[in-house]
Amino acid sequence: MSTLNEQHSENSTTLKSRRYHELAKERIAGGVNSNVRLGGSPLCFANGRGSHLTDLDGNVYIDYALGMGPNILGHAPAAVIEEVARTLSRGQLFAGQHALELELADKFCSCVKSAELVRFGLSGSEMVQAALRVARAHTGRTEIIKFEGHYHGWFDNILVNLNGPIANEGDPLPRPHHLQSAGQEAHASDDVAVLPWNDIEAIDRYVSANASKIAAIIMEPVMLNTGGILPEKGYLQHLRRVTRAHNIVLIFDEVITGFRVALGGAQALFDVEPDLSVFAKALGAGFPVAALAGRRDIMELFASGGVNHSGTYNANLVSMSAALATLRELSADGQSVYRRINTLGATLMEGIAASACRCRVDLQISGLPSAFHTCFASHPIRDYATYSRANHARLGIFLAVLLECGVRPTGRGTWFVSAAHTDSDIASTLDAVERALPRTL
Numbered sequence: 111m112s113t114l115n116e117q118h119s120e121n122s123t124t125l126k127s128r129r130y131h132e133l134a135k136e137r138i139a140g141g142v143n144s145n146v147r148l149g150g151s152p153l154c155f156a157n158g159r160g161s162h163l164t165d166l167d168g169n170v171y172i173d174y175a176l177g178m179g180p181n182i183l184g185h186a187p188a189a190v191i192e193e194v195a196r197t198l199s200r201g202q203l204f205a206g207q208h209a210l211e212l213e214l215a216d217k218f219c220s221c222v223k224s225a226e227l228v229r230f231g232l233s234g235s236e237m238v239q240a241a242l243r244v245a246r247a248h249t250g251r252t253e254i255i256k257f258e259g260h261y262h263g264w265f266d267n268i269l270v271n272l273n274g275p276i277a278n279e280g281d282p283l284p285r286p287h288h289l290q291s292a293g294q295e296a297h298a299s300d301d302v303a304v305l306p307w308n309d310i311e312a313i314d315r316y317v318s319a320n321a322s323k324i325a326a327i328i329m330e331p332v333m334l335n336t337g338g339i340l341p342e343k344g345y346l347q348h349l350r351r352v353t354r355a356h357n358i359v360l361i362f363d364e365v366i367t368g369f370r371v372a373l374g375g376a377q378a379l380f381d382v383e384p385d386l387s388v389f390a391k392a393l394g395a396g397f398p399v400a401a402l403a404g405r406r407d408i409m410e411l412f413a414s415g416g417v418n419h420s421g422t423y424n425a426n427l428v429s430m431s432a433a434l435a436t437l438r439e440l441s442a443d444g445q446s447v448y449r450r451i452n453t454l455g456a457t458l459m460e461g462i463a464a465s466a467c468r469c470r471v472d473l474q475i476s477g478l479p480s481a482f483h484t485c486f487a488s489h490p491i492r493d494y495a496t497y498s499r500a501n502h503a504r505l506g507i508f509l510a511v512l513l514e515c516g517v518r519p520t521g522r523g524t525w526f527v528s529a530a531h532t533d534s535d536i537a538s539t540l541d542a543v544e545r546a547l548p549r550t551l
């Protein structure tokens with residue numbers, strides 16, 4: 111096997127990354143450890159500092175992928191890294207309790223209004239499973255409603271209709287299942303009904319006919335995995351009323367929005383209190399930690415042991431100390447981090463829109479300043495169907511050119527903004543956007 115340091119002709123600025131990828135494929139399936147990283151430019155990074163990532167070839171990128179959202183304080187934030195290092199000197203995992211858990215739980219519940227009790231885990235996918243299980247136990251019902259285009263982790267029972275065929279006006283509800291993976295157990299999602307999101311008529315029609323079997327409705331309160339689509343005015347409030355009226359558990363999957371769009375999550379921003387919510391990503395600023403939180407009477411079902419939620423690594427010292435340090439940073443100085451992120455993000459969104467206008471390019475920008483989405487379409491993006499009709503090939507070209515220019519949104523066209531981004535990053539990014547847009551024509 112040849113080594114990474116082998117000399118190659120300098121015909122590419124990402125030669126070492128590409129060479130690394132070839133070597134990695136000999137030992138790691140696909141050369142990556144998450145399928146989200148398959149495809150696109152297989153960059154290999156040497157380090158991250160603040161808003162910047164440096165790859166093996168020494169190229170520096172202004173990073174808006176931020177670990178797919180978690181790195182809200184940027185790369186290697188001193189306050190978090192130092193807290194984790196200090197804690198590690200006391201050990202890593204006890205298979206027992208330690209005081210940091212309660213300290214974090216107190217802090218967490220003071221940030222998230224709907225959180226009366228919390229459980230910590232490691233990933234969003236697993237905490238979604240805990241949420242579905244406890245909702246079924248609480249209601250004694252089995253069916254879960256999820257929405258087209260929403261992502262709730264990679265497990266068999268919920269990995270349906272993230273993408274897939276676009277339904278036509280008047281098609282029957284619920285939507286036929288579209289499985290997202292080879293090898294997926296088709297029956298695992300038998301109890302999941304897929305509906306269109308942002309559609310009050312659809313939810314009313316379906317729930318009124320099926321309420322007695324529905325345990326929970328789960329959704330991303332902002333559809334950030336597909337198009338960065340905001341809930342229409344009053345939609346979340348309507349779902350809150352409907353679920354309350356029928357004793358259905360309302361679950362917000364705040365894996366992306368939690369601690370990113372506001373300290374209290376999207377539920378604080380839109381002033382809606384779900385029964386349960388799931389958090390991950392920004393909670394640990396890039397360290398592995400997740401949480402399920404919500405109503406005491408539902409969460410108590412874990413306490414009695416009646417509903418199983420387990421995990422060897424849950425509440426390990428690294429995760430707990432990282433989350434605690436992160437929440438302290440996010441709440442410090444009257445939550446100034448959010449003012450900063452929102453100002454930078456708004457400048458970026460406005461600048462990209464202005465650039466698209468000057469270049470006469472049909473670019474749609476949707477979402478919030480801390481997390482937004484760009485795609486190419488002449489129609490507004492308001493739901494799964496309108497997003498699906500965007501020109502995704504053109505987005506691919508835009509993202510590839512941006513990367514060449516040293517700017518790195520996610521491969522889906524999502525832009526996450528961190529407290530580590532600077533005015534100068536935003537100016538350089540807008541300059542790159544202005545150069546990239548004409549190359550997509």
Ligand SMILES: Cc1ncc(COP(=O)(O)O)c(C=O)c1O
Nearest residue numbers: 233234235261262263363365366
């Ligand atoms: C909204 C949402 N829910 C759940 C998940 C799954 O979380 P994890 O990747 O930590 O398992 C993700 C991951 O991107 C997500 O965006």
